[in-house]
Amino acid sequence: MLAEIKGLNEECGIFAIWGHKEAAQLTYYGLHSLQHRGQEGAGIVVKQNGRLIGKKGEGLVTEVFTTETFEGLNGDAALGHVRYATAGGGGIENVQPLLFRSQNGSLALAHNGNLVNAHTLKHQLEMQGSIFQTTSDTEVLAHLMKRSGYRTIKEQMKSALTMLKGAYAFVVMTEDELLVALDPNGLRPLSLGQIGDAYCVASETCAFDIVGAEYIRDIRPGELVSISDHGIESEHYSYATYPAICTMEYVYFSRPDSNIHGINVHAARKNMGRRLAIQAGIEADVVTGVPDSSISAAIGYAEQSGIPYEMGLIKNRYVGRTFIQPSQSLREQGVKMKLSPVRAIVEDKRVIMVDDSIVRGTTSKRIVSMLRDAGATEVHVCISSPPMKHPCFYGIDTSTHEELIAANHSVEEIRQIIGADSLTFLTVENMLEAIGRPAINETCGQCLACFTGNYPTEIYPDTVLPHEKELIKK
Amino acid sequence: MLAEIKGLNEECGIFAIWGHKEAAQLTYYGLHSLQHRGQEGAGIVVKQNGRLIGKKGEGLVTEVFTTETFEGLNGDAALGHVRYATAGGGGIENVQPLLFRSQNGSLALAHNGNLVNAHTLKHQLEMQGSIFQTTSDTEVLAHLMKRSGYRTIKEQMKSALTMLKGAYAFVVMTEDELLVALDPNGLRPLSLGQIGDAYCVASETCAFDIVGAEYIRDIRPGELVSISDHGIESEHYSYATYPAICTMEYVYFSRPDSNIHGINVHAARKNMGRRLAIQAGIEADVVTGVPDSSISAAIGYAEQSGIPYEMGLIKNRYVGRTFIQPSQSLREQGVKMKLSPVRAIVEDKRVIMVDDSIVRGTTSKRIVSMLRDAGATEVHVCISSPPMKHPCFYGIDTSTHEELIAANHSVEEIRQIIGADSLTFLTVENMLEAIGRPAINETCGQCLACFTGNYPTEIYPDTVLPHEKELIKK
Amino acid sequence: MLAEIKGLNEECGIFAIWGHKEAAQLTYYGLHSLQHRGQEGAGIVVKQNGRLIGKKGEGLVTEVFTTETFEGLNGDAALGHVRYATAGGGGIENVQPLLFRSQNGSLALAHNGNLVNAHTLKHQLEMQGSIFQTTSDTEVLAHLMKRSGYRTIKEQMKSALTMLKGAYAFVVMTEDELLVALDPNGLRPLSLGQIGDAYCVASETCAFDIVGAEYIRDIRPGELVSISDHGIESEHYSYATYPAICTMEYVYFSRPDSNIHGINVHAARKNMGRRLAIQAGIEADVVTGVPDSSISAAIGYAEQSGIPYEMGLIKNRYVGRTFIQPSQSLREQGVKMKLSPVRAIVEDKRVIMVDDSIVRGTTSKRIVSMLRDAGATEVHVCISSPPMKHPCFYGIDTSTHEELIAANHSVEEIRQIIGADSLTFLTVENMLEAIGRPAINETCGQCLACFTGNYPTEIYPDTVLPHEKELIKK
């Protein structure tokens, strides 16, 4: 499904590299391949002649950076970030990396994830005299580091990280090193790669393929990796780790050509589709996926069921920030923007429509209706994940929704609301087996909080909006 | 395959509408859905308060038109065009619609196709005192009309059209009517639709789906349709018609959700893939398609063969005009731009790579090499069309190529050049059967000139570049 | 006064150069110094490797051309143009130079002035089959040339020029030469200069100073100059010349640092101010000029009268196309845009306000009112030209005005309308003596048509708008 349509968004992608003479350019290409993780802003900080220099802006990577950018932005190390801005949190000052200047040097900071105790920590920091220039969580780490009392940046960082709760992949760059840290649950993906003698890190491995880097391994929960001219060093700032990889990265967020902890996303999705086919067991004429993220699952479904896969829905490319929205009257006349059904394929057919998830249900309802208008005789909706019943506090933007449809309605009710002939959700067990990784109650597990309500960290009261309180499992 | 990579480009898309109070906006959405037919320039001419007003620019539809455009650009009829500029033929003056002003009124003109006697006609017109402000063929029609001696625009047009040879879908707009004409071979697609009381025409039916229009029928070879406030009228300016629909529209150009003369493009491509699988009969582990245009054929191949379809190649979205090209050194390090292989899928696998065509062979060679670098043990290339041995003079930009690889090499030689383990081309017969339409020697046929050298029109000597002479079948 | 405020605008500036390896860049700087002659569009055509290549756009020279422009736009000859677009005549196609392509070569064309028989000629040409793509007069010359039957461009041009009536400075560029022509009255300025071995022409000599060129001489009425690799050649296409230089060039249009036919514009304006002071003989405390064009006259007035010159009015710089206009309510609250009075200077003072001309009177009224609001006890308006009673048909945009105030009102009535304590216009005699050049009834004279109604050419009935008919002196 389309992020813009569904309103299910994660907050960032990170790429960093140390020790390559075209560091800034490689970061550009790396960020470009992570563009799907955030389209609202992009920034790159470069270490050039021993100084950190930054350039950032609102919009796509290709809008923020031009040929002229790189005339002035060379250097041998770089840290880049793409950002999805949650409602109300826009503005150029929130675009990362954040860059802090002190008399002892500079510090650039990029973050992917969401802290659950940010509000509490900010309150404490402000009581102690800290002032904040952004509304993002990210700035908290810099303040905690500065106040830690330690002398080296690495010690400051180790001290500060122990105070954070929630999901975070942090990359810090100074004039001397790159410091890379992952939260003790490893909720967000972050991988380590190598290009010649240079090391790089990226939120997804697809960035390595684009820049010609070799994948080494994933950053481990609770690990702090330091990359400098002296090479690479790893230590753990915390051993109280409890791996809980975000399952939605497999289901929806990541690019199909990325691997997360050794498992290819496309392959996992295809397996989900296969198991969904077995679960559903529906008779139909065609299988179609909602582009782009549900194509893999739909193909798996088709292969398993023997029902042919067809392009029953097509996505309009070239829809960017500058696209003019149709007026209400044009919408009512049926002007489509991002997704259109293919009449020749669905007309007089029983259609299985595979999608990755249902958040509010409005999009599913619209697509079912489009397919029927295009002549489908039956529309069976098959979702390659379980019902989302609980809000996410780890960086997935479901907090702006007034309601998760599955938190308030049974599957049968949802089916009626979206107008489908049948509705099947993949079970948690099938989803985990499709990924091939056991659940959270073992040492290397998946976070299933949005499906089960079992949150891998404690949840701070101030993080939770009133209407969400009841959604949190006791 | 990607137009930008392959250098196989058609020259335009047209959308026009008469009698709708949001004509300009609908044309915007229509053009947007035809963006794949031309990304170098876009223009819209609107009839507003009885006057024709134009706006055009270089770039994508979303770059040329902004919200502000439509504050000033309303009206009840509009004609729009997207253009692919051939080498050397760029510049704002070539962006269409062309707009001619005379003391009796204005005339806007949009064209899709290529005239084979443009050079000869231009020469004659210049001898008679005409001057040209563009380097495109399109301007010729306006001059011929003006010089025809007839009083009405329709008579002028009928007279002028009889002098043209080649491929053309022309739409002319005056303050009084929309005139729509297709060449006697019907080489380029052009369809008629309806939104409420308003009529519209479009190069592809996908535009109708986007704007909520209903498809009526395709414009017929040799037909001249007039649309005005008095309704719609059809006549034939020529009955010497000889239908020869461009086969490459099915193979490569059109959007999969479009129908051309009643046949869905996705369905035709999937059939091509099925027949290709039967032809090839190769043992392998995965089937992958080159995105975007070869996906349908690859799925058909997979279904027929039982070999699973996988996303072995992934396309980088967001690559537009403002994308910064990697330097030579970065390219050599393996920085990829538009297409990257998915190691997790192809590693240690025998891969069938389905593509729609081979023009020069350089792209196929690069993809085969990428797949091998990503660990494929075998790479079998299956092409869902026959070898392209002859240049096209009807609007497909192969004339800039110094050579068509298939014109100079056997299939075995091509296989060696691109480094594949095997190479299979779909036969002409299988391609036609997949489309479901008989060949050119019957009354409703397909143009196969680029495969067979049987050109459906005479070819003027001055149209043909020296190196192409030998490629034309005697 | 400010062109934008007054609505008194001329239509162009031209710069061209032949035989300099940085031709395009020099044309950029030359056009830049002529920017005051037209701010709506700019274009440069360059001869590069024997081909003509053009780039044009709407806006200021610095907006249309960027560093990237000149990466692709070199060559050894260039022709540039800045344009002021009259109402309704905007659009990219009217931006010059116009570029015509024929099978024998290309032809670029730039024009400053206005033809009085353009309408008639266009009608005749259309009858013969010509089609027009612009609404400007300029295209007419190209059609006449093409239809002349002559073989060489120079002969074509000589033939065509004899058919034109009105004001024109034409520069034509082909792959082989630059052809420069001035109308038989020499209404518009055009000068010849030299940089090393290269020759250049410009609408004003200030362009020569900017690019480091040496002034040679002015182009003569009826002259056709050819500049090529073989050097420079002059001939006359007409000897029926009757010099009538536009007086408003001295009064208002040209930059003060330009010389026209050997007379410096600043010096002429200062003399006008001196003679105006003698004429007016008013007692006052301060003299102030309306920036920018009236400063010279105000200084002359101050010197002659002994009344100190002060900056009683100041112009807001940085007001360009992107300036946001204040809302009506803000205007009423006194928000000023382009001009503001200096209270400290005019408060409790008797002020002589020198301006160059009064067209509609609305601006004068506003300035008088501003000065009074700022505390001036008396405001005496002194105009350094005679009342404008007759429309101009030679390129000055007074045709959009519904009325010239001086055509319908006596001086005393105008004084009352604008609210001045006194109003003095320079007499025709004093103006001519200030310039130092005798009037139109001698061989080297000034055009005074807008003041006296004596038009130096015949006026074609179809050129004249109905409301202007009565303004033309019989």
Add this chain to the structure above:
Amino acid sequence: MLAEIKGLNEECGIFAIWGHKEAAQLTYYGLHSLQHRGQEGAGIVVKQNGRLIGKKGEGLVTEVFTTETFEGLNGDAALGHVRYATAGGGGIENVQPLLFRSQNGSLALAHNGNLVNAHTLKHQLEMQGSIFQTTSDTEVLAHLMKRSGYRTIKEQMKSALTMLKGAYAFVVMTEDELLVALDPNGLRPLSLGQIGDAYCVASETCAFDIVGAEYIRDIRPGELVSISDHGIESEHYSYATYPAICTMEYVYFSRPDSNIHGINVHAARKNMGRRLAIQAGIEADVVTGVPDSSISAAIGYAEQSGIPYEMGLIKNRYVGRTFIQPSQSLREQGVKMKLSPVRAIVEDKRVIMVDDSIVRGTTSKRIVSMLRDAGATEVHVCISSPPMKHPCFYGIDTSTHEELIAANHSVEEIRQIIGADSLTFLTVENMLEAIGRPAINETCGQCLACFTGNYPTEIYPDTVLPHEKELIKK
């Protein structure tokens, strides 16, 4: 002289308003009139529905703000800033107003001036755990306020201001009030005005004229003014005031239509010119000023001496950020960018060239040379201020210069270096009498530090660059 040429730049302009329903728009026009004080960046923070919302960017006011900005940016109070970025201090994060978010509310901060103990204070704050996101002095105030321990913003500000040394005009905006403070020396100008019921403050009074506000009075040294819905309140955070108004504001920075502490800038400059004429007593043919800032002085010189004032030098308008710099070879050929001499005026003349100051001498040298090349027989340089021998630490950007020519050379040596026939500097006494205000050793005086080395505040060692140490008077 031109700021860009001379490298003598001040760092800002401020405009703020409270209680007007078009606050944002008025701030736009106010900033626009202060554009000469800073062209590198602009920002506006608006109080809208009780929240502070900001928009800022690099470039001119008209580049940063568009019509669309104000569709979303309304509200009833606003604070705006234009910035000149010193070398190395660019970047979007330094553009003001800075906006700080805390859990108790937001705080926007704009600053004009320069703190001499910023380095020391930053060091102390960092020791206490503060982190800085900008390289500007301005952020220091926010940190001091936060750490002051006081509860109300006003008390925090009063406490913090007492720790600052140097030149500052600060405006702070919260959701509840506007707080306006001036340093105890009153080095930078800041005035209070009124529009209907709304109060506004501006760095120069010209902003009041533009927005239709009435001038009330100047903010006093050591004063803290609070403006809120409850009206206006004044108090002094310091009574240890020692007025020392920056003299260069009169000489060069401010717009001629501004008044500073009751004295009009144009009038003061004209008086400087008059006294300079008496001092110099040179025989010559013409007086010319270097535009824009020296025109007033040149006119005063001409009036006093009886030598006519002429426009011997003309400035090229439209030279903005997008202007393409000429290549070295074009420069050597004499391509001019910003200033050109008028040959017709200076040829064969003895020229008095009036300029406001000499910093490095390179510009004066270039202008003298241009005038000689244009035919001047003698060039006498008259400077309307004394030699600048000492660096400024209060916001004038002379710190990037390796040397002030007058610190190292006698007047006669400077004359030889710049190639003038004579060189006259206005004496300190004449300059002060021209302004009409006694010097610094009295209670209401002028800062003369750059001329005399008498700094009105203590100078912190860490502020002074090594090469400047010897320039500070012991």
